[in-house]
Amino acid sequence: MSAKITNIKPKRSRPNRAPAPDLDRIAQGVRLILEGIGEDPQREGLRDTPKRVAEMYAELTAGLREDASAHVVPLAGDKHDEMVIVKDISIASLCEHHLAPFVGKCHIAYIPKNGNILGVSKLARLAEAFARRLQLQERLTSEIANTLFTQLQPLGVMVVIEAEHTCMTLRGVKKSGALTVTSAVLGGFRKDPRTRAEAMALITGKTS
Numbered sequence: 592m593s594a595k596i597t598n599i600k601p602k603r604s605r606p607n608r609a610p611a612p613d614l615d616r617i618a619q620g621v622r623l624i625l626e627g628i629g630e631d632p633q634r635e636g637l638r639d640t641p642k643r644v645a646e647m648y649a650e651l652t653a654g655l656r657e658d659a660s661a662h663v664v665p666l667a668g669d670k671h672d673e674m675v676i677v678k679d680i681s682i683a684s685l686c687e688h689h690l691a692p693f694v695g696k697c698h699i700a701y702i703p704k705n706g707n708i709l710g711v712s713k714l715a716r717l718a719e720a721f722a723r724r725l726q727l728q729e730r731l732t733s734e735i736a737n738t739l740f741t742q743l744q745p746l747g748v749m750v751v752i753e754a755e756h757t758c759m760t761l762r763g764v765k766k767s768g769a770l771t772v773t774s775a776v777l778g779g780f781r782k783d784p785r786t787r788a789e790a791m792a793l794i795t796g797k798t799s
C-alpha cells in the first residue's frame with residue numbers, strides 16, 4: 592500500500608452550473624467506444640448499454656449543475672466553539688484524465704466561529720456536490736475546503752481525502768488497494784501546527 596500526501600494551497604473554485612446533460616450525445620459516444628473496441632453495439636447484451644451509460648454519467652456529473660455553496664447553511668442558535676470533525680464521508684468521483692471512478696473517504700475538520708456549525712448531512716452534501724463531476728482528487732479536496740471556509744467562515748478548516756483510483760489500480764502498475772491521500776488546510780489549522788496535528792491524529796486515528 593502506498594500513500595501520496597499532497598498539501599494543497601487555497602484556490603478559488605470554478606463557477607458552477609453546466610447545461611443539462613445531452614443523453615443522446617453521450618450514448619452516441621458510447622456506441623463509438625463499443626465499435627472502437629471491436630464489439631457489436633447491436634448484440635443483445637449491449638443494446639441498452641449506451642443509454643444506461645449515458646444515464647450513469649449524467650448522475651455522476653450531477654454536481655456540475657448544482658450550487659455546492661448552497662449546502663453550507665449554519666445551524667441556528669448553536670454555541671459550539673470546539674473543533675468539529677466528521678470522518679468517513681463516502682465519496683465517489685470521476686477522474687478527469689480517464690473518466691474512471693475514484694472512490695474513498697472524505698474527512699472534514701473545522702473550528703467554528705461565533706458558534707456557527709453545519710449539520711453532518713450538509714457536509715456530506717457539500718462533498719458530494721464537488722465529487723459528482725470530473726475531478727482531480729487534489730482539486731476536489733481544495734474545493735470542499737475553500738467553500739466551507741468562505742461560506743461558513745470558521746476559524747480553520749482541514750479536509751483530508753483518501754481514495755483509490757481505479758485508473759491506477761485496475762491497470763498499469765496494478766497496485767490494488769493503493770490509496771492516494773490529499774489534504775487542504777486553511778485558517779487556524781494552517782497557522783498552528785499543534786491544532787493541525789491534533790486534527791490529523793483524530794482523523795487518522797493515530798497519535799504522533
Ligand SMILES: [Zn+2]
Pocket residue numbers: 686687688689690691756758759
Ligand atoms: Zn485517472
